[in-house]
Amino acid sequence: MINITFPDGKVRQYPKGTNSLEIAKSISEGLARNVLAAKVNNHVWDATRAITTDASLSLLTWDNDEGKNAFWHSSAHLMAEALEATIPGVKFGIGPAIESGYYYDVDLGDRTMTPEEFTALEAKMLELARQKNPYTRKEVSKAEAITYFKAKGDEYKLELLEGLNDGEITFYQQGNFVDLCRGPHIPDTGFIKAVKLLKIAGAYWRGDEKRKQLTRIYGITFPQQKLLTEHLQFLEEAAKRDHRKLGKELGLFTFSQKVGAGLPLWLPKGTDLRERLVNFLKVAQAKSGYVQVVTPHIGHKDLYVTSGHYEKYGADSFQPIKTPREGEEFFLKPMNCPHHCEIYKSSPRSYKELPLRLAEFGTVYRYEQSGELHGLTRVRGFTQDDAHLFCTEDQVKEEFIKVIDLVLYVFKALGFKDFTAQISLRDPENKAKYIGSDEAWHKAENAIIEAAKEKNLNTVVELGEAAFYGPKLDFMVKDAIGRKWQLGTIQVDYNLPERFELEYVGQDNKMHRPVMIHRAPFGSLERFIAVLLEHCEGNFPLWLSSEQFAILPISEKYHDYSQKVLNMLKNSDLRGLVDERNEKIGKKIRDAELKKVPYMLIVGEKEEAENKVSVRKHGQGDLGSNSLEEFTQLLKTEINSTFN
RNA sequence: GCCGGUGUAGCUCAGUUGGCCAGAGCAGCUGAUUUGUAAUCAGCUGGUCGGGGGUUCGAAUCCCUCCACCGGCUCCA
Numbered sequence A: 001m002i003n004i005t006f007p008d009g010k011v012r013q014y015p016k017g018t019n020s021l022e023i024a025k026s027i028s029e030g031l032a033r034n035v036l037a038a039k040v041n042n043h044v045w046d047a048t049r050a051i052t053t054d055a056s057l058s059l060l061t062w063d064n065d066e067g068k069n070a071f072w073h074s075s076a077h078l079m080a081e082a083l084e085a086t087i088p089g090v091k092f093g094i095g096p097a098i099e100s101g102y103y104y105d106v107d108l109g110d111r112t113m114t115p116e117e118f119t120a121l122e123a124k125m126l127e128l129a130r131q132k133n134p135y136t137r138k139e140v141s142k143a144e145a146i147t148y149f150k151a152k153g154d155e156y157k158l159e160l161l162e163g164l165n166d167g168e169i170t171f172y173q174q175g176n177f178v179d180l181c182r183g184p185h186i187p188d189t190g191f192i193k194a195v196k197l198l199k200i201a202g203a204y205w206r207g208d209e210k211r212k213q214l215t216r217i218y219g220i221t222f223p224q225q226k227l228l229t230e231h232l233q234f235l236e237e238a239a240k241r242d243h244r245k246l247g248k249e250l251g252l253f254t255f256s257q258k259v260g261a262g263l264p265l266w267l268p269k270g271t272d273l274r275e276r277l278v279n280f281l282k283v284a285q286a287k288s289g290y291v292q293v294v295t296p297h298i299g300h301k302d303l304y305v306t307s308g309h310y311e312k313y314g315a316d317s318f319q320p321i322k323t324p325r326e327g328e329e330f331f332l333k334p335m336n337c338p339h340h341c342e343i344y345k346s347s348p349r350s351y352k353e354l355p356l357r358l359a360e361f362g363t364v365y366r367y368e369q370s371g372e373l374h375g376l377t378r379v380r381g382f383t384q385d386d387a388h389l390f391c392t393e394d395q396v397k398e399e400f401i402k403v404i405d406l407v408l409y410v411f412k413a414l415g416f417k418d419f420t421a422q423i424s425l426r427d428p429e430n431k432a433k434y435i436g437s438d439e440a441w442h443k444a445e446n447a448i449i450e451a452a453k454e455k456n457l458n459t460v461v462e463l464g465e466a467a468f469y470g471p472k473l474d475f476m477v478k479d480a481i482g483r484k485w486q487l488g489t490i491q492v493d494y495n496l497p498e499r500f501e502l503e504y505v506g507q508d509n510k511m512h513r514p515v516m517i518h519r520a521p522f523g524s525l526e527r528f529i530a531v532l533l534e535h536c537e538g539n540f541p542l543w544l545s546s547e548q549f550a551i552l553p554i555s556e557k558y559h560d561y562s563q564k565v566l567n568m569l570k571n572s573d574l575r576g577l578v579d580e581r582n583e584k585i586g587k588k589i590r591d592a593e594l595k596k597v598p599y600m601l602i603v604g605e606k607e608e609a610e611n612k613v614s615v616r617k618h619g620q621g622d623l624g625s626n627s628l629e630e631f632t633q634l635l636k637t638e639i640n641s642t643f644n
Numbered sequence B: 001g002c003c004g005g006u007g008u009a010g011c012u013c014a015g016u017u018g019g020c021c022a023g024a025g026c027a028g029c030u031g032a033u034u035u036g037u038a039a040u041c042a043g044c045u046g047g048u049c050g051g052g053g054g055u056u057c058g059a060a061u062c063c064c065u066c067c068a069c070c071g072g073c074u075c076c077a
Helices: A022-029 A029-034 A064-086 A115-130 A144-153 A157-161 A225-240 A242-251 A266-288 A302-309 A311-315 A339-343 A393-413 A438-454 A495-499 A526-534 A556-571 A585-596 A605-611 A629-641
Strands: A002-005 A009-014 A036-038 A043-046 A053-058 A099-105 A135-142 A169-174 A177-180 A194-204 A213-222 A299-300 A329-332 A356-365 A381-391 A419-425 A459-463 A472-478 A484-493 A515-520 A549-553 A574-578 A599-603 A610-618 A621-628
Touching: A009 A022, A022 A036, A029 A036, A036 A329, A043 A064, A064 A099, A064 A115, A064 A169, A064 A177, A064 A194, A064 A213, A099 A144, A099 A194, A115 A194, A135 A144, A135 A177, A144 A157, A144 A169, A144 A438, A157 A177, A194 A225, A213 A225, A242 A526, A266 A356, A266 A381, A266 A526, A299 A302, A302 A311, A302 A329, A302 A339, A302 A495, A339 A356, A339 A381, A339 A495, A339 A515, A339 A556, A339 A621, A381 A393, A381 A526, A393 A438, A393 A472, A393 A515, A393 A574, A393 A629, A419 A438, A438 A472, A438 A484, A459 A599, A484 A495, A484 A526, A549 A556, A549 A585, A556 A574, A556 A599, A556 A605, A556 A629, A585 A599, A599 A605, A599 A629, A605 A610, A605 A621, A610 A629
Parallel strands: A002 A053, A419 A459, A549 A574, A549 A599
Antiparallel strands: A002 A009, A036 A043, A036 A053, A099 A213, A135 A169, A169 A177, A194 A213, A299 A329, A356 A381, A381 A515, A419 A472, A472 A484, A484 A515, A599 A610, A610 A621
């Protein structure tokens, strides 16, 4: 007998070799029907795998991420089985579970796959699922495994085998399909009740663009049809929050093929929004000791040779523009830091001036590959809320922490609660990709890690994600459908001061090298506004709305009174307008609701007589009659609550 | 850049297997209406069907090519 310890601490005895599914059955049949996998001594196992020693056990169901993971991974195998049954000679790359579903990378040879084939493939998957074929695990020797895949002619699996050690190789089989796989899997295919194939894409084998591109098929499955329906509804809802759609509907920005791909055109309303964000940050930065600077949109080639950007990105940038006679080369500026370094150098600096915080809303231009462009989140011309802090080594950590505070302040004012702080470090395996000394990197990486720890940020560490000149802390926020985007960023840089030979006179009357911190709380205004739009679904915080209220007169007779109200509200620093169109009140309300105007003020005979307004709140409806003082107070209170 | 898909009026979309002047709703304009909490009525304007080339008696529809957009991959100073 063996002792099984459950999550609640209870211990029960079972015969040696029993499995998690049997244990679940001993508790209740209902539970057993829902068990997808099990965590045995903190390793996720097949529920059908025999337990031979004392162990801690927690049963994994659809409600655990690890349970879902096993479910979707098993679904990838099911899709592979269906593919193999319908497309002879198909070869398989990898097929993992992902955050929402799974994919499998396949080599279809000369054949292509189109979404029209999905229905048939889904049907095949369901047919196989109904057979309730068990997923069986088999330990195989490396030689056996190689023999199997050689016979099958699957070079991808053979390549994967090269990286595995003999003795740790397992096969999983369900039905006629055998796959090299670590597992774990769900007990049998019958658990899979609903299947939806979602999209098809090219994906380079092993993520290497120099290697063959396989066909990646994304899908999702569920243990109940109802869950699939809900998921599809969620996707539909998310599509409504797409910033490209909202930006168009709300008249914020547009693109023109003629102006060029990835070059956003800001319409008056969008510009208004940008200006408000910019001013908001300028005020906050002024309080934190920043000074504003302005630099041109182009810079001499030498500037980027010095900074190192020329060597790193010269060939992949917009190509230089030349002076007609001398042939001097200038680049559109892809970043502001080299310019700012030259501002630093414009006069001798004393330690007493540090930290020197140079801020600029600088528009930069980067050549992004055509396939990378994406609404406002990935563009070729964008404005950074950039600043460079020049400080002494001793000041780095404190400055870094102050920047974190600023980013958190900005995020709070805009309602971003759900974000992660990604600490991006150098790839220790590939140091050649980066410039700068080991020592400098260590110092910088430690400064970031300590500062993040001190501020108790919810962090993830990513190796190899650092910029080529230094490590960074990025604030990552998800868009409507869960794609992660970098917004705010803070980067420590020991390299540029070196390259530009920046110096300051220390207390000791000797020359010292300052440290530079790059930082941008929004990141880029374009991307920030995109993600903000998706988060609030176009319902901006009141302080940010261009049109905080719309006055809707019942008829022409009340236009004079409406104008009077408008002027009074404007005098209270509120923004809005009067809808003087010759439309019925229902129409005016509908349009204001669609424009997501936070407050609608309906005025007619009654309101004019009482010197009041009828307040209607977006998405909520009639709030009743208010005096102008009451209404003004209501808005001021709402605005203040955002910042406190 | 790569794989797959899409491109019809300002917006959202119809346009059967290639066949008469390419349609609708909304928006816009004109007029009527003077309105009480999510669409008042009528009339009108508006498109060289993404660009270019080809096949055909005839192309929005078929083919080639370029561009843009969408979903991924790779990349992202």
